[in-house]
Amino acid sequence: MAYKALYRTYRPKDFNEVAGQEHITKTFRNALKSGKIAHAYLFSGPRGTGKTSIAKIIAKAVNCLKAPTDNPCNNCDVCRGIDDNTISDVIEIDAASNNSVDQVREIRDKVKYLPGVTKYKVYIIDEVHMLSQGAFNALLKTLEEPPKHVIFILATTEPHKIPATIHSRCQRFDFRGISIPEMTKRLDKIIDEEKIQIDSEAIKVIAESAEGGMRDAISLLDQVVSYSEEAVSIEDVHAIKGTVSNEKILVIAKSIAENDTVKSISLLDELIMDGKEPQRLVDNMIAFYRNMLMFKNVNTDDFEQLIYKNEEFQKLALNLSNNLVFYYIEVLNKALHDMRFTTNAKLYMELAIIKMIDKIEKQEIVFEDTLNDLRSEISSLRSEIKTINTQKPLENVVKNKEDVPESKVDTFSKKIINDSETEEPVVNEHLIKAKEVIVSTLYSKDDIEEEVPNTVEVENKILSSDLTEDNNVKSEEKDIFNTSLQEEKKVDNIVKYKTFDIRFVEDVLNNGDRELKIDMIKKWYDLDRFATVDDKPYTKMITEGRIVAANSKLIIIEYESAAVCNRLMKKDFKEKMKSLINKFYNSNLDYLALPKSVWEEKSQEFIKKWRNGDKDIKLTPIKNSELIEIEEIDDEIEDMTPDSVKEAINIFGSDNVKVKRGEN
Incomplete structure (x- = not known):
């Protein structure tokens, strides 16, 4: 039969x-x-x-x-x-x-x-x-x-x-798709009646692979039973389906999170050598990150997906933000779309992995995630300070070191006190100022007027009692410190900004406005349509660049060629373009044109210092032999006023002298 x-x-x-x-x-x-x-x-x-x-x-x-x-x-x-x-x-x-x-x-x-x-x-x-x-x-x-x-x-x-x-x-x-628990229950009944030897985890993989179709699940079970000579394992299911196990995808995802390009590409090459299709690999990775989003944002049941029980997966899901996972899915989805129109699908897969790891591409997401963490931490500190103020006056808390609660704010205060015993007096002045800034940031305006003077006074008393240095030396060094600060300010005011001054870049990166940048990028290429016929040569040249950073005063535009940057920064050209940009965006912005190589170098330098915890980051000067400093043009125009008019102005005053121009 x-x-x-x-x-x-x-x-x-x-x-x-x-x-x-x-x-x-x-x-x-x-x-x-x-x-x-x-x-x-x-x-x-x-x-x-x-x-x-x-x-x-x-x-x-x-x-x-x-x-x-x-x-x-x-x-x-x-x-x-x-x-x-x-x-x-x-x-x-x-x-x-x-x-x-x-x-x-x-x-x-x-x-x-x-x-x-x-x-x-x-x-x-x-x-x-x-x-x-x-x-x-x-x-x-x-x-x-x-x-x-x-x-x-x-x-x-x-x-x-x-x-x-x-x-x-x-x-x-x-009719709705069959859920994984219902499908597993039906498969278990068939397995018992047919006396099939199969791993319990393999049954769940079959149910997940069927995507809600009971007939597909039973057909896949029939197929893997014919494939396996002994008990059916997870590897047998993946071999029949041509898919990759979540455990292998997890290893690749961890290497991507660690920014290890070599390891990620090597792991994918090994899977391709084993006969896996690049399209299927990318599709499996999209499903993996989708499961990660569901795990992070939805009350999921461990029975829904086998990967949810994996501790390494749980740890990785907690370390990656939603924004970063969305970015990964977007890159992979674009690669999957591009693979449909090429005979070399592996190439697009490798490019997608490199883009997912590239720091420049995802720096905005990293900055935004860090900013959100800082906001939540500040909010937590505010709530803790309010709790402390309702329980005990702040000055009493500081006076009695033993009564200080173990909170982030008070730990910072203890650090100031402990550091004061070992650091130099000038450094302690820095710590006092830092404390004042944090307190002023966390308190509301009314709280600052009432609480901050007492807090600073008490802190100074504690610091002065703990310091071993002579008070005269302390005040002397404090004066030196203040004098040096004033001198630095004077020097800053005196030194003029160069055409390609690194302080422009520092200001934008330290005070960047991501929302403004996104809004400007959305309309950037409409600038050419906004311009008149006479202005189109200007707009065509400037829109060849890419906006990479912005704040309320300045935008940085990246270009492939340094020669283009030199031309865009010439005074006559720049004044023309500033006028067009500000009319188009209804703003008052200046711009700085930088070669791509310079921007990548300075942005990487900024990221490195930012990760080390530096504040108010300073960068090394821009050094590029192709960039030319534009000489300042004297704004004073030669006075062509006749001598007789000058003499009249000297006698009667400029308000009383009016010159009638002749007709041309």
Whole structure:
């Protein structure tokens, strides 16, 4: 006897065996018991979710010799005949191959004849959306008013393709994908009856791979059983599916998070050498990061995905922010799209991995995540200080070191006190000023006026009592420190900014406005359409660059060529472009044009110092032999006023002298 596939052997024979469609089975059981059967039904839903199986169960139930019943008995001649397809009163039609008007007319002509054996003729039309428009029109009248002995059951995976006139003549039931717990329960029953040796984790991988289709899951089980000589393992399932295990994807994801390009590419190359397709690898990585987002943001059950139980996955999910995971998915999704139009899919996969690791590409996301962390920490510190103020006055807390609670703010205060015993007096002045800044930042305006003077006074008393240096030396060094600060300010004011001065870059990076930058980038290429015909040569040149940083005063634009930067920074050209930019954006902004190599060098330097915890970061000067300093043009214009007019102004004053210009 020929082998019968598992999905056919274990096709549901009654409503009790249907997995995951309780809302449908309950409705039909109540309708069958009360005899309220409609003349036409429309079943819609994904493949392999039980549409045709439930249609045959209904056909058996309405014609069962024990009817009316809420479930077919499966023992009478009618039930067995319908299961064996030996009763001609239950007609299954594939609309994909029988979609013409003539074939539907043939159905329409035959429905008027009484059934031969059963009580009802049941027409089950699968993939009904494949019928032609003419065929649907031919079916309309019959579907609306069929003979009493006829029931139509239409099944489709694409209900949006069904005409509204058909919808209105049917009762519609929407089938949903089978959940992983329900699918696993059904697979366990089949495994027990077939006595299959399989790992429990492999069963769950099969259920996850089926994507809600029960038939797909049973077919995959049948296939892996044939593939494996002994007990079925997870590796066997992935070998049949051509997919990659989550554990291997997790190793790649960790190397990406650690910015290890060499290791990431090597791991992917090994998988490709094992026969994995680049498209499938990228698709698996997208699914992996999707699971990470669900784990981070949704109350997930460990049973839903096997990877949720992995401790390394949980640790990695906590370390990666939502913004970074979204960035990874966006890069991978673009790579998957580009792979469709190339014969070298591996190339796009490798480029995607490099882009995911590249620090320049994701620096904005890292900055934003760090900024959010700082905001939450400041908010936490504010709440702690408010709690302390309600429990005990702040000055008493500082006076009694032993009573200081273990909070972040008080730990900082202790650090100042402890450091004062070892550091130089000038350094202590820095610490006092830092304390004042933090307190002023965390308190509201009213709180500062009331609390800060007392706090600073108490801190100074503690510091002065703990310092071992002579008070005269301390005050002397303090004066030196203040004097040096004033001198530095004077020097800063005296030294003029150069054309390509690093202080421009420092100011933008230390005080960047990401939202402003995003808004400007969205409209950047519209600048050319905004310009007049005379201005278009200017706008075409400046929009060849890319805005890489911005704040309320200055934007930095990156260009491939240093020669272009030199031209854009010339005074006449710059004044023209500033006017166009400010009119277009309705703002008052200046710009700095930098070569791409210079920008990458300085942004990397900034990131490195920022990660080391530096504040108010200072960068090394810009050094590029191709950049030319633009000489300052004397703004004073030669005075062309006649001598007689000058003499009149000297005698009568400039307010009383008016010069009448002659006509040209």
